Amino acid sequence: MDVQQRVGPYGLVRKLGEGGMGVVYLAEDPAGRRVALKTMRPELAAREEFRRRFGKEAEAARRVARFCTAPVLDAGFDGGTAYLVTEYVEGPDLSAVVRRAPLTGANLEALAIGVATALAAIHQAGVVHRDLKPSNVLLSPVGPRVIDFGIAQLADTSTPATIAQSMGTPAYMSPEQAKGDMVAQASDIFSWGALVAYAGTGRPPFGTGGAAEVVYRVINHVPVLDGLDERIRPLVERALEKDPARRPTAQGLMDQLLGRPEVPVAAATRMVSETWTPVVSPPAPPPARPRRPWSPVLVGVLAAVLGAGVTLAIVRPWEERGREPGTPAVASTIDTLDSTFRVQVDSLTRQGTTARLQWTVRNVGKNNLGSRGRRNTAAQQQV
Structure with missing residues (x-):
């Protein structure tokens, strides 16, 4: 953002673009409504002929109906800056x-x-x-x-x-x-x-x-x-x-x-x-994040889940009576990438010859790898 924060009664929010005649800003009027404000190049605004012509043309532009246009709302001078204000149009060019x-x-x-x-x-x-x-x-x-x-x-x-x-x-x-x-x-x-x-x-x-x-x-x-x-x-x-x-x-x-x-x-x-079917600009790419070697984590997690699943298939906890609700059936921990992950099998449900295994992975180590927190997923395994 430029050092200048206001032009006339308008507060500048951010720069939208720049062309041969000047710079266009997203701005706010005194009531807080968004507008587009174009400032003319200082060397143009300094010319008496341009100042005379600018006022005449701006007045004519304000007579243009708003049909399929961005209507001109205001125009003026702020010190040595000539500016033109139009309705702000949301959308790509x-x-x-x-x-x-x-x-x-x-x-x-x-x-x-x-x-x-x-x-x-x-x-x-x-x-x-x-x-x-x-x-x-x-x-x-x-x-x-x-x-x-x-x-x-x-x-x-x-x-x-x-x-x-x-x-x-x-x-x-x-x-x-x-x-x-x-x-x-x-x-x-x-x-x-x-x-x-x-x-x-x-x-x-x-x-x-x-x-x-x-x-x-x-x-x-x-x-x-x-x-x-x-x-x-x-x-x-x-x-x-x-x-x-x-x-x-x-x-x-x-x-x-x-x-x-x-x-x-x-x-x-x-x-x-x-x-008209609305069109949108392609979203800006997210900031690049350093990649971490997640392969060891995935291998360890899958190994723990599969091991727990086999244990459940053998022990068959669903046949037990009197289990406290919410108690994990099987839990295990793995150490990798200087951190500790707890792999917890929450349930194993029989569906014919297939068992549906619901499991949770939580990072419980001091190195939280970006605080990604808790992740849930589900897998199916033949038993």
Whole structure:
């Protein structure tokens, strides 16, 4: 955790990630609710032009409806730190999931619909995302959520892109953005096509490599969509048209995917949550523990158990009368690994030609080998 513990009224909990524009933290608001807080790079926040633009863009982002997005809750400055606060979304990002396996079936369709719905909500507020990519799509328990649109430049085609030009990710940016032309909503549609292709195949449609190489392919090559679900491929191909005018709108994507016209974003969001199967990140591996040579212990325990079992089979204590309840039938101890183990046979029950042997092993020595304590198990033995 950084030395800084608070930004504005928000307490920082831990770092979630870092990108070209700044650092993202899990934070808590004054009421104790969890939020995601993004701090901008200090050199950006020091520029007067950025400060003016930041306030304008943050206000626009707050107008975006929460449908399939992580809504912007707050924005401001704390000394020399510019920060943006959004709803915290629990779940892995798309890239983390696709690295394990591409999405298929209903989840791939739900992803395509959910991201298109988010773009429709963003565009209706007059905002262009400009950096739609797998790491900016979080897979929550109820479906995909698009994030990081709060620092996108307003959809103002009267001025060329400046700071926002550097925000795109080569594998997912549109040809017009790659060439430094003015960027409008159609650019996000191209990014949607590249993102859905990646989600369904596990690879970007214009390949990987150096930024200049990938940008050249984005501008000049056709996308490689081999292996993409044939039900969704035609729409992805349309979204990846080089000419922005030939691409569908976000609303058009929703309508095509859901098979009916003018689907409201609220209805599309409900459909996504109803068909989405939650995905989880692979659990972090447990801390490595030093391995102990347990083979001598196991050999000794098994020998003691089998010996006790044979003794029981001969003595047949179940035929005795007047035994105190809870008294072990046979017990034995073994010394190994500088410790002592007590092996206790609790019962032996006849089941036809088979006897069920119930036994307990307890570490009673001074060296407790990690305090693993008492272990119970059961075995069967012919008698």
